[in-house]
Every structure is written in C-alpha cells, then in structure tokens.
Amino acid sequence: MQTLTLTRPDDWHLHLRDGEALAAVLPDTARRFARAIVMPNLKPPVTTVALAAAYRERILAALPAGMNFTPLMTLYLTNNMPAAEIDAVKASGFVHAIKLYPAGATTNSDAGVSDLKKCAATLARMEKLGVPLLVHGEVTDPAVDVFDREAVFIDRVLIPLLRDYPALKVVLEHVTTRNGIEFVKDSGANVAGTLTAHHLLLNRNAMFAGGIRPHHYCLPVLKRESHRQSLLAAAVSGNPKFFLGTDSAPHAQSAKEAACGCAGCYTAHAGIELYVEAFEAAGARDKLEAFASFHGADYYGLPRNTEKITLRRDAVTVPASLDYLAGERLVPLRAGESVAWRLA
Ligand code: NCD
Ligand code: ZN
Secondary structure, eight states, X not given: OOEEEEEOOOEEEEOOOSHHHHHHHHHHHHHHOSEEEEOOOOSSOOOSHHHHHHHHHHHHHHSOTXXXXXXXXXXXXOTTOOTHHHHHHHHHSSEEEEEEOBTTSSTTOTTSBSXXXXXXXXXXXXHHHTOOEEEOOOOOOTTSOGGGHHHHHIIIIIHHHHHHSTTOOEEEOSOOSHHHHHHHXXXXXXXXXXXXXXXXXXOGGGGSSSSOOXXXXXXXXXXXXXXXXXXXXXXXXXXXXXXXXXXXXXXOHHHHSSTTOOOOOOOGGGTTXXXXXXXXXXXXXXXXXXXXXXXXXXXXXXXOOOOEEEEEEEEEEOOSOEEEETTEEEOOTTTTSEEEEEEO
C-alpha cells in the first residue's frame, strides 16, 4: 500500500511559542492537524482566560491565509490560580484544559506548582466542571534518578491526586514508561495519556549515538527500549485512552547545541508522517486513524473531524535546519535524514 488516507488528525500536545517563533512553526502544524492543544508555557506563562484569549488571537493572526486550523487553548496552573478561573474557562469555549508543570520540571516551568495541596479548591472545581488537568508527570526531587522521575511521580503525586479527586479528568502527557502506560490503563475512563512520535520511534541510545545528540534530548527524557515497546503496544492497541500528542517543542539551534542545552524535539515538520512510520513498523497502520483522529476528540468531548488527509510512501529528505528566528535556525528531528512518508 503506497497511500494512506485518514480523517484529518489533531495534535493533543503542542508548543507553538510566540512572536517570530510562532510564525515560523505554525504552518507545519496547520498543514497537517485540524486542531491542537496549545501549551501555555510562554514567558510569562498563560495563567488566565484573558491571556489565553490574547494568545489565541496572536496564533490566528500568524496563520497563513487559506489554512484551516483551530488552536485549543490551555492555562498554566500556579499555586494561586483561583477556583473562579475554572468557571471562566468553562464559559470561554476556547480554553479546554489546565496544565500542571511541577515547578522546575522543564522549559519555562519556574512558575509551576510547588505543592498541589495549594490548588485544592481549583482542582475540586475542575473535577466538578469536567475540565481536564494535563500533567507533566515528573518529580523534580534531585535525589530521584532522571530516568525514574515519571514512575516516582505516579506514586507520589498521581495516585494520591486521584484518591482525592476520583472523577478529575487527567491526561498524563507524553507517557515515556511502562509504568505510565499501566497507570493509565488501570485508571478509570477519566484518565488518558498522550504519546509522542519520538518516544514511539527512539530509545535513550539515540541521545548518545557516536557522541552526545542534543536534538534527541527532551523531557521526559527518552527511556530504554523495553519502555518504548510498551508505548508502541499501547499506541497500536486501539485503547481509546491513548492518543496523539506530538510535544513538538522548538528551540533555537544555539540553545540546543550548548553546554547546557534546552529540552525539546521539533517534530511538527513531519508531525503525522513520523507516527505513520511508527505504526507501520508495528504492523498496525490500520490502528493509526483512531489514535490520531478519534480518541482525543472523544476524550475532550469535541466533534471528530470530517475532512481527510492522504499520505504517500515517498521518502522526503529533512533539511539540516529550518528558518526560525532572525539569525537563528531550528534543527528538526531527522535533520539531514529522511522520513518515509509525505503528505499527498
Ligand atoms: C518542552 C518545551 O520546550 O517547552 N520541552 C520538552 O522537552 N518537551 C516542555 C515540556 O513539555 O516538557
Ligand atoms: Zn510539552
């Protein structure tokens, strides 16, 4: 089979940045995906419905004419987000979730939550109104090994959280371990997980292949092969709790290729194509459409897309770098190598 037609997909976890960077990366996503859940970790973070409304307008203004794309906005949870903000979220119609970044866990997370107990009233309101909590699931305790931070977060934070708020909708974003997969599977229908293409395609060896590979460094960090196998099995299982979230996270080349390089892989240039590769390698191309186009919409209570896209098996060479900021390049995943599928 040389072509693959599927319902137009959505990206349930995406970093679009702002300003010049936003303008540079947005077309890659908008060409492929009908909608995307847009992460709020700007500087300063998007913490109110009013800030989300303004950010949404900047995204729509940056969208090239003729492109059809809907940004689904999120708010950044802080220790002092008032419960009333959740009512405003529900009334807005364009903010779809609240994002939890443990303080210091990843890029622009300094304003994140230091203790979920401080958010009790807000979490209770979210549970009541059915507003999903999207979780960056890693502890920041420096005593915990970096490869164990997701598993420890599940034990220390997620299990107690769901004990306190059993009906809270929780998405464990970018699941990277078997522990994360098991947690999502074993929880109720209110708990789901997103999977990135790079975590489905790569294991941690990719960070050290012949030398240090900063463009394979993201958070949560790539894990060992047995974990990758668990993620892939969940993705192709048909279980509606798992859906597509690229976590495409652009950083300037100079910020990645540095003594202390930033976390994040840019994958939006092949945002659906990379998943086709992963599913095909697992012999499960027929399982991609539900994962990419149905499960997320169903979880968020949004209509499924009706448009179709077609992909063709035809190797594309990925450029060594892409236009980004003035005087700064963006190095995409697979730079200088090829992706096996292209948009028809
Ligand atoms: C993200 C970013 O750069 O904003 N980086 C990453 O490695 N995924 C933040 C995040 O989602 O952790
Ligand atoms: Zn992310």
